Amino acid sequence: MYYPILRGKQFELIALRELSEVLDNKLFCPVIEPVRINTNPLKKTLEVLSKKGIKPFLIINPDVGNFIKKGENIAFFNDISECSEMYTPCVKVNSLSDFDNIKSYSLELEDVAVFVSGSVDKNMLSCLHKAKCVLANREKIHPGALAQLNRVILYSDSFDKKNRNADYAETSFFSTLHTEWKNYNGAIGFGDYTVLSQEYTEAGGPAYVVTIHLSYIDEDSFYSMRVRHFSSYDDESPANPGGKFKNALLNLCEFVEKNPNEFYLTSGLKEFIALKDSSFPGLGHVKKLSMKHHIETTCCYIGE
Numbered sequence: 536m537y538y539p540i541l542r543g544k545q546f547e548l549i550a551l552r553e554l555s556e557v558l559d560n561k562l563f564c565p566v567i568e569p570v571r572i573n574t575n576p577l578k579k580t581l582e583v584l585s586k587k588g589i590k591p592f593l594i595i596n597p598d599v600g601n602f603i604k605k606g607e608n609i610a611f612f613n614d615i616s617e618c619s620e621m622y623t624p625c626v627k628v629n630s631l632s633d634f635d636n637i638k639s640y641s642l643e644l645e646d647v648a649v650f651v652s653g654s655v656d657k658n659m660l661s662c663l664h665k666a667k668c669v670l671a672n673r674e675k676i677h678p679g680a681l682a683q684l685n686r687v688i689l690y691s692d693s694f695d696k697k698n699r700n701a702d703y704a705e706t707s708f709f710s711t712l713h714t715e716w717k718n719y720n721g722a723i724g725f726g727d728y729t730v731l732s733q734e735y736t737e738a739g740g741p742a743y744v745v746t747i748h749l750s751y752i753d754e755d756s757f758y759s760m761r762v763r764h765f766s767s768y769d770d771e772s773p774a775n776p777g778g779k780f781k782n783a784l785l786n787l788c789e790f791v792e793k794n795p796n797e798f799y800l801t802s803g804l805k806e807f808i809a810l811k812d813s814s815f816p817g818l819g820h821v822k823k824l825s826m827k828h829h830i831e832t833t834c835c836y837i838g839e
Contacts, residue, residue, distance in 0.1 A: 536564055537713070537837060538592070538670070538688050538726035539830050542599070542735065543569035546823035548580040554830055555587040557802050562834040565591040566625065566650070566670065566726060570600025570735070572607060574614050581621040592648050592670075593622040596636050599735040612640055623667070625650050631658045648688075655680040668723060673712060681719060689716050690726035692733035694762070700744040703764035709750060711759045713833055729829045730762060731822075739818070741773030745780045747787055747807070747821060750829040751798045752836050760833070763797070765790065777815030784810060799835045803828030 541547040551565050565584070569577055584591055593615070596608045615622075625648040626637055637644055649666040651659075654675045660683055663669050668686040681687065693710040697703055709727075716725035730748040746766040753761045765787040767779035788811055791798065798804055803824045810816065 536724040537833050538566050540566045540728050546819045548576050550823045550826050552583045560588040562838050568594040569597045572601045581618045585621040592625040594625045629653045634662045685721040687721050688724045693727050694730050696732040700746040701769050706763050709760040709762050729826045742776040744769045745783045747783050748825045750832045799832050801828045801831035
């Protein structure tokens with residue numbers, strides 16, 4: 536199963552609600568890290584997913600966005616507990632001492648998923664063995680530790696994020712984890728941060744260049760996943776993001792028309808193409824469609 540990792544921002548939550556309408560609930564299970572103290576959009580999303588038979592992992596001790604300052608987590612958890620049947624609680628840990636957080640939520644280790652945001656040392660193994668499952672970064676976990684764990688979801692921070700949109704080449708490598716995860720003993724699935732980075736930012740900088748990111752499976756490179764980047768012109772000014780988006784979108788549409796088999800025709804891609812005759816929807820909406828396309832592309836591949 537695929538476990539895409541998303542933050543609880545507006546457009547990411549909307550993406551999940553829309554994806555629940557088109558994807559098989561046996562193919563994906565979202566991992567949501569909240570970033571806002573206001574839980575209403577999150578509760579709405581949990582309700583929509585629940586109706587579609589999707590029970591996401593919800594990180595109950597987030598440390599990004601509104602939760603950078605300590606002390607907000609317990610109040611957040613108490614607020615969201617009314618939806619407790621709709622999610623699997625997930626605790627983020629960096630070291631052995633972080634497991635004490637579980638006690639403060641009146642939860643048993645056997646009932647929670649553990650999200651390891653760093654590496655795994657020997658002192659953590661006994662606790663990880665008890666957890667419902669463990670999410671571990673494939674690039675940061677030692678093979679010796681991985682060999683001793685069962686019920687592991689391997690994730691990666693795969694998107695090759697650039698400081699400026701102008702720095703993206705036409706294509707970039709993303710990952711092969713979707714083709715390899717079953718080779719690891721004890722692995723029950725895999726995940727990634729879609730076309731975003733694990734490094735959290737509240738908002739992007741000025742749009743000197745607008746770039747649309749579209750994931751695809753490259754058969755010629757042994758079915759690895761890559762990302763094609765469609766960038767606009769660069770006039771060294773952050774003005775006219777709508778015009779720059781339309782320029783990048785026309786580049787995308789022209790490429791898709793000439794290369795109809797490059798991408799899965801997902802609902803996200805269809806929405807991009809439909810925007811050719813519409814007004815600029817905003818960069819948040821553009822990011823949402825790229826995320827939707829990435830998650831759908833991954834699910835199309837593993838569902839074949």
